[in-house]
Amino acid sequence: MRGDTNEQALLKGLASNDSRAIEALYKDHFGMVQSYILQNNGSYDDARDIFQEAMIALYEKAQSDNFVLTCQIKTYVYSICRRLWLKRLQQQGRFSQSVENLEETVGVEEEIEDHEKRNAAFAIMDRALGSLGEPCKSLLEGYYIQQKDMQQLAAMFGYTNADNAKNQKYKCLMRLKKLFFSQYNIGE
Amino acid sequence: MQMDDILLQEAIERYLNNEMSEQERAYFEGLRTSTPEIDQLVVEHAMFQHEMDFYASRRRIKSQLHDTYNNLLQQGILQDGAEKSTGGRIVQLFHRYKRVTGIAAAVGGAIALVISGLVVYFSPVNNNQLVQLSKDIEVIKRNQQYQGKLLNEVKSKIPENARLISGGTGFLIDTRGYLLTNAHVLKGTGAVVINEKGEEFNAAILHIDQQRDLAILKIDDPEYEPLRSLPYGIRKGKSDLGEEIFTLGYPRNDIVYGEGYLSSRSGFNSDTLTYQLQISANPGNSGGPVFNRQGEIIGVLSTRQAQAEGVAFAVKSGFIYSMLADVKKAGTADLDNIKINNRSTLRGLDRKDQITRIENFVFFVKAYQK
Numbered sequence: 001m002r003g004d005t006n007e008q009a010l011l012k013g014l015a016s017n018d019s020r021a022i023e024a025l026y027k028d029h030f031g032m033v034q035s036y037i038l039q040n041n042g043s044y045d046d047a048r049d050i051f052q053e054a055m056i057a058l059y060e061k062a063q064s065d066n067f068v069l070t071c072q073i074k075t076y077v078y079s080i081c082r083r084l085w086l087k088r089l090q091q092q093g094r095f096s097q098s099v100e101n102l103e104e105t106v107g108v109e110e111e112i113e114d115h116e117k118r119n120a121a122f123a124i125m126d127r128a129l130g131s132l133g134e135p136c137k138s139l140l141e142g143y144y145i146q147q148k149d150m151q152q153l154a155a156m157f158g159y160t161n162a163d164n165a166k167n168q169k170y171k172c173l174m175r176l177k178k179l180f181f182s183q184y185n186i187g188e
Numbered sequence: 189m190q191m192d193d194i195l196l197q198e199a200i201e202r203y204l205n206n207e208m209s210e211q212e213r214a215y216f217e218g219l220r221t222s223t224p225e226i227d228q229l230v231v232e233h234a235m236f237q238h239e240m241d242f243y244a245s246r247r248r249i250k251s252q253l254h255d256t257y258n259n260l261l262q263q264g265i266l267q268d269g270a271e272k273s274t275g276g277r278i279v280q281l282f283h284r285y286k287r288v289t290g291i292a293a294a295v296g297g298a299i300a301l302v303i304s305g306l307v308v309y310f311s312p313v314n315n316n317q318l319v320q321l322s323k324d325i326e327v328i329k330r331n332q333q334y335q336g337k338l339l340n341e342v343k344s345k346i347p348e349n350a351r352l353i354s355g356g357t358g359f360l361i362d363t364r365g366y367l368l369t370n371a372h373v374l375k376g377t378g379a380v381v382i383n384e385k386g387e388e389f390n391a392a393i394l395h396i397d398q399q400r401d402l403a404i405l406k407i408d409d410p411e412y413e414p415l416r417s418l419p420y421g422i423r424k425g426k427s428d429l430g431e432e433i434f435t436l437g438y439p440r441n442d443i444v445y446g447e448g449y450l451s452s453r454s455g456f457n458s459d460t461l462t463y464q465l466q467i468s469a470n471p472g473n474s475g476g477p478v479f480n481r482q483g484e485i486i487g488v489l490s491t492r493q494a495q496a497e498g499v500a501f502a503v504k505s506g507f508i509y510s511m512l513a514d515v516k517k518a519g520t521a522d523l524d525n526i527k528i529n530n531r532s533t534l535r536g537l538d539r540k541d542q543i544t545r546i547e548n549f550v551f552f553v554k555a556y557q558k
Contacts, residue, residue: 017248022256030257030266044268052253059249092494118242125243145244170194177236184239 007073014055015062025055029074033081042085050088054080057115071106079105083112121184128179136172143169196226200233318456318491318501321474322356322373345380345388345409350556352376357437357476358405358553359485361422361508362526363414365389365407368508369475369553370490371396374403376557381407384443384547391553395521397514400461400507401490403475404521405553419545420477421532423484423505429453433465435489436543437476438552445543446473448498450486455501456493462501463487469500475553478502483534483542 013021033054034047042050054077061067069076082105129137135157142148142156154165202208203216220227260266346352356373358381360366367381379391389409396403427450434447448467455462465478469492478487487502512528515521534542 017252019252019256022252023260026256026260027265030260034267048257048268052250052257055253056246056249060246063245118246121239122243122246125239144240145247147244166198167194170197173197177232180236180239181232 007069010073011058011062011067011069014059022055025058025073025077026051029077032074032078036078036082037085040085041089046085046088050081050084051077053084053115057111060115060118061111075106076108079108080111080115083108087112124183125180128176128183131179132172132176135168136175139165139169140172140176196229197233200230201237203230204234204237317494319471319494320370320372320491321469321471321476321489321500322354322370322375345390346554346556347378347558350376350378350558353555353557355438355472355552355554356474357472357489358551359475359477360415360418360549360551361404361528363416363418364524365391365412365414366394366523366526367391367405367407367551367553368488369403369405370488370503371398371401371403372490373475373553374405374555376555378558379405379553379555381405381551381553383551387411394523395511395515397511400511401503402488402508402511404515404523415548417533418529418549419533419542420479420483420485420549421530422508422528423480423486424509424530425506426453426504427463427480427486431486432481433467433478433486434539435467435469435473435476435478436547436550437469437473437489438550439470439472441552443547443550443552444470444473448500451499456491459501461507462490462503465489465500465502466498467500468498473500477546477550479542479546483532483537483546484530 010021010024012018014025030047030051033051034044037047037050038044057080058073058077061069129140132140139153139157142153143150148156150162150165150169153169154160154162157165157168159165159168199208199216203213208216220230257266261268353376354373356369358367358369358373361368374393374396377393379393380388381391382388389407389412391405392408394404394406429450429452431450432447433450434445436443436445438444446467446469448465450463451466452464454460455464463478463486465487467489469489473489474491476489477485478489480486484505485508486505488505488508489500489502492500509528512523512526515523534545537545
């Protein structure tokens, strides 16, 4: 019972970007994933990337309101990592037999599918922002990601007043939206 | 006009962020219902905002994860294998290939392997769009663990201190113990072969032909009792499109049967050395014989296409003859007047009967590096 509440607390912490929770998750589960990937033709870098992907999937899942984890975090993380890694091996044509399955796994097909969809949306926004150029990119990042207000942004970018910054932000935003929607499939 | 657009955009954002007073909100909603253009802008921006929020939150967690990972690395709580090294990247590659091919065995061995690795890497057969069907050490290791006890009970003939490097399939071309397999299966310095009953024999590597991706082994073991005559022959001529084919091999420790058809007279990128087959092949099938319906060997299974399902390639059987002729001419290996049978005694038999007669002649090949 105690284990359960502990895991719930960890997930809550993760969902609210609590760095202690994130650190605990790394300490508890990274080693297992790293040795799995190293044993299956992967490098240390691969292990770092795959584990990060799995943490992102868990983070985004933990943020949704109706989220319940039906298994241990360990099992979930391991299953996601394993699936992602097998997929990557397959994509690279580095297929090898994987009979080793020492840890318990759960079906994560749906999660992987969702995760890939979100990856695609993330990439579209990333590309759109990247092709905006400066100062638009930094201005919009300042507003939407660092969540600074117009006053602060005007000071950072050397605009004489907040209205000028607003004006510039509007132009940049229109360009970003155009770039974004040219790639983004609304039907999805 | 542009000022209005800016004000409108600002209003939309305030509306979506719930920053409007009740009065203002009611007015704006009235505007939405009366002006479809504005409504559409709101819907579009809501969608954009949603994606932007998601993007921002993922960027935040990503950088947080990145920082946490690096902090824990610095504290020595996590390891990335490059800590004590000066040339992180190279060392990491080294570690990786050490595991895969056992380079660390000896410096000399390492250099030899690197060179042969380069040769294999640059030869046309090895292309990252193709997957050689030999099994690397990891796979075999795993199989060993998998049935660990079994292997411990039957003492292996692999010398102590030797590392298994690769594995595949081989088949007899002469009952005195001459076996044929793929060159890329034999990555090490020696080999053992195992028959379908699980009996293990020492084998010597007689000849390796990287160009044709073929190799000859000779069973060199007092326990080996030569089998009676070969049931199959090796086809000299060409084979036809659509011909039904089958294979036997060792993608795992037990012999596995597979069937398909010949789908092209040339292989990957129109390579004339090979046939293209439609057959399901797995790592470990490399070096396996490909039979036609009459039980004649028409090829040696070697690679498969990485991106396509069920597409495999086999070295044409005619090249077995030309390789043997080359070896005899050059006199580089003592083949003791090896004579290949081109007549099959399996014609007209049921597939089941064909297989029972063939399976004794197909071996699991394990290559090791001392």
